Amino acid sequence: MPKSMNVRVTTMDAELEFAIQQTTTGKQLFDQVVKTIGLREVWFFGLQYTDSKGDLTWIKLYKKVMQQDVKKENPLQFKFRAKFYPEDVADELIQEITLKLFYLQVKNAILSDEIYCPPETSVLLASYAVQARHGDHNPAVHGPGFLANDRLLPQRVTDQHKMSREEWEQSITNWWQEHRGMLREDAMMEYLKIAQDLEMYGVNYFEIRNKKNTELWLGVDALGLNIYEKDDKLTPKIGFPWSEIRNISFNDRKFIIKPIDKKAPDFVFFAPRVRVNKRILALCMGNHELYMRRRKPDTIDVQQMKAQAREEKLAKQAQREKLQLEIAARERAEKKQQEYQDRLRQMQEEMERSQANLLEAQDMILRLEEQLRQLQAAKEELEQRQNELQAMMQRLEETKNMEAAERQKLEDEIRAKQEEVSRIQQEVELKDSETRRLQEEVEDARRKQDEAAAALLAATTPQHHHVAERADTDPDHDNASDAGSESGGGDLARGPDDLVDPVADRRTLAERNERLHNQLKALKQDLARSCDETKETAMDKIHRENVRQGRDKYKTLREIRKGNTKRRVDQFENM
Known part of the structure; x- marks a missing residue:
């Protein structure tokens, strides 16, 4: 070697x-x-x-x-x-690297269907995953097809719904936009906070048999041991919290769990191979040690890590706030610039209108001046005809002794002249009326001309705007368990008698958070319209029945831990 x-x-x-x-x-x-x-x-x-x-x-x-x-x-x-998994990610995960590794591992388990996740929760988790990877949604950058190469949903979910890739992407993007302003690590934490309420999250499953040789599943996780029927990994039937277990050991394929309640019989099951029992033992010892450690004051090392993590988070928040201020300042500057451009375009349009009004007013004044000249000429002609008529009348008066024929001729001429004077007088009155109307129009046109000239002057006078400047942009490790232990088991550390079962008052995030509850409800209704029930899996049917009966992860755990240990051991033996 x-x-x-x-x-x-x-x-x-x-x-x-x-x-x-x-x-x-x-x-x-x-x-x-x-x-x-x-x-x-x-x-x-x-x-x-x-x-x-x-x-x-x-x-x-x-x-x-x-x-x-x-x-x-x-x-x-x-x-x-x-x-090993934390009981509550929000309370226990300290470092960003730890958060990231858990997030990636859990996401991979959900996408590969190792952890069952209902369709509506899958879509919501996908939106957080996109926020964690790409940051805030930006329509200018994240156009249609942007998520085409991202693995976002379990294959089971896409197979069960008659939706195109584009429709899935749009559905996820709609929820992605809701997370605007969320830090990437916060998006990962939100993902895990939702994922940890899934029934299969953090559970290691092992094939076992009871004394009746019934095939069952043993589930080992941070909260204790659970027994599942062979065809249902979602709904445990019997549960034992770590606080009830005193000793764990195995002998060949036989695994023995001794309860703290000495009146209760041993909890015994059989694994297919000795090596499986070794793995079960290691996971039990490790999870139990972590269970006890959580209920003790933090070590100096953990206190230091938490203090450092708080400082880093505060520094990151300060940096993000500064960045957001810079972004807001830039957006304000861009908005102001757009307003100036819109105002400039508006002024150009006003200037064009003013020029048109000015030309129209000038044309009106020219027409009025021509009309006034015509009126003046008509008045002068009228005056001339009136003078001629007056002269004729005077001649008629002076020629009384004129012969009748000549007098008749003169009278005819006077009548004709009177008619002509009357006609011209009517024309003058008509033109005078037209002139008065035109004068009013001219006055209005002059006013418009003045306004247009003023508007033109205003539109062509540069304005001085003051824009606010944007902000400067300028270990040593005590392992929880040694899987190589050949001891075959041992006593577990005894906790204080007043330890509270961690599932006693625990509720899912969706139950505690009304907004999340409404989001999942809306998603479920949307997806129901495109669901192909013929492609439902056994897990889907079990989940639907659990929801119908009002069950969730913690309600089920509370239910299966009821009664004394002896009753539950007896129940296991009779499965």
Whole structure:
């Protein structure tokens, strides 16, 4: 065997390669990984590998890597994964790197259907995933088809609904827009806060049998042990919180759990192989230790981490607030610029209208002046005809002795002249009336001319605007469990008698948050219209029935933990 061996460790978002020695232990490799990625909340994580039989298992920390049953490859392959889950992500996850690793692992489990997620919750979670990856929705950048290459929903969900890729994208985008202003890490946290209420979240399932040889599932998680019927991983039938368990051990394929209640019988089940019992034991010991640790004051190390995380979050919030102020200042400046452009366009339109009005007024004045000239000429002609008539009348008066024929002729001429004077007088009166009307129009036209000239002057006079300047833009680790322990079990640390069951008063986020409840309700109604019920899975039917009966994760856990331990053990034996 060579003195050193190459290993490849795959985290949820990176690949790391190391050279290890024959003497390197699992813990030394684990410590090298967490140091490389900067992780301090090491108690949640472990190194996973595929053994020679093709099963996934966890590396034993205090055993040499080369002596473990790792599938022989070059380099040796390991996955860095969360082994234990927090009871409540909002209370327990401290570092951003821890949050990110959990988020990516849970998201992958949901998308691959390892964790059942109903369609409406899948869409809402997808919107948070898009916010976490791309930040705020920007219509200028995130146009149709932008999410085409993103893996956003479980295949089961898309298969069950008669919706195109574009329709799914639009539905997710509608909810994505609701998260505007949310930090990426806050979007990841919101994702996990919703995901942790899913029934299969954080549960490790193992095939077991009871004394009657009934095939069942054992579920191990942060809250305790649960028993499931073989065809239903969503709805546990019997539950045992960690606070009720005193000792865990196994002997060959037989697994024995001793309750704190000494009057209760042992809880016994059988696993298909001894190695399965070893994995169950390791997960039970680790989860129980974390359960007890949560109920004790934080260690100095955890206190320091939390203080540092608070400082980093405050600094990040301050930076974001500064950035938002800068963005707001830029948006105000752009808005002001747009207003100036709109005002300029408006002034140009007003100037064009004013020029048109000015030309119209000038034309009106010219027509009036021509009309006045015509009126003056008509008056002069009238005056001339009146003078001629007067002269004729005077002649008629002076020629009384004129012969009758000549007198008749003169009288005819006078009548004709009178008619002509009368006609001209009517024309003058008509023109005089027209002139008065035109004078009024001219006065109105002059006023319009003055207004147009003033408007033209105003439109062509530069204005001085003052725009506000935008802001300057200018470890050491006590592992929760050693999966390599060959002791076969042991006593669990006893907590104080007044420990409260963590599910006693717990409610889902949707039950506590009216806005989230309404969002999920609206999504469910929208998706119902396109649902193809012929493609429903058994899980979908179980979930629908649970919802119909008013069950959720925590209501079910409260229900299955009722009664004393003996009653529940007896119930298990009779399944």
